[in-house]
Amino acid sequence: MLALQRAVSKQFTNTDWEEFGYETGEYDYIRGHGRLLRSLYFGDEDYGSCVFQALRYFTDNKPSVIEAFLNNKKIRVALENDAPEIMTDLGLLGSHVPAVVVRNISSSQVVERALADSEHLLVKNGPVSCIDRLHTALHGYLKDLCSQCGLTIDANASITKLFKLLRADHPMLQHLGNQDKDIVRILNSLSNVIDSVNTIRNHGSVAHPNEKLLGDAEALLVVNVTHTLFHYINSKVQHVA
Known part of the structure; x- marks a missing residue:
């Protein structure tokens, strides 16, 4: 009170x-x-x-x-x-990186709805329940960024392929500051993370009837790293649209 x-x-x-x-x-x-x-x-x-x-x-x-x-x-x-x-x-805040506020990054209602749904599921049902919606949001977001930049993408391109394409060709991801070599190493690691999130979504979340789900701590790790990736990419490209 x-x-x-x-x-x-x-x-x-x-x-x-x-x-x-x-x-x-x-x-x-x-x-x-x-x-x-x-x-x-x-x-x-x-x-x-x-x-x-x-x-x-x-x-x-x-x-x-x-x-x-x-x-x-x-x-x-x-x-x-x-x-x-x-x-x-009160169960209204988890120990997680806050969801990125998405402004002018996508015309797709799917992305915005998926982000909102993931936050709701995180609060109500725990981190493992929102992994699928975060995956959908990230996939849609990366697709939209590629389209905004005129990059040619396959309709079924995975998150991993989209991220690699953006890293290679998006103009705002070509300038990484004074410590670019170290940032490149971090981004290379994030590529592996994205690949793992893809697998976890399919085999360790409630996206499919999986019998063995991630524990809460591990699921929260996935949520946090996905939010961190959203934050970074959005901060780099938010002025390009």
Whole structure:
């Protein structure tokens, strides 16, 4: 409750409160609170206390509104940054590299949906359940990058082949900085990682009726390394589209 109060007090503007009220059906309560919006507007010292009052009211009367707070983008980011241990305890954050925010990298709805699905599955069912969706997202993303650059690809090209093609021909992946030799070594290792993710997806995840699945720690390793790859490629090519 304390972490949530701090996040709301710090992040919510007047407009945020009103939008949240409409979204949750609690507009009348928020507007009708004697001090909440007024103390926020004037920067009064009792604003934090007003936020506590509202949170206690929702906790006692509308628990679903507390869940809506936790799912609000501003509040969730603040809590993940300031109180990750609490989010982990609530099952809302795993010990993983955050999913990359994809901006202007693909016109494909499949890629965006797969990324969103993978995060949902990670939280709800654990890391092994989201490997297939991450694999789909990465495959679609690499295909789209190749198309954006005019690279000729086979319709059935694997993730490994697409990554190698991008490394060889994408203009933004030709300049790797002052330590290019070492970065090339890392990228070579990532090529092997991608190959392994491909195999794991087919034989150690829930993509197929496999009897022997990865353990949680190993599955989380796959999730983390895939997210890391997304982050790196996206940071290199995000200005090219």
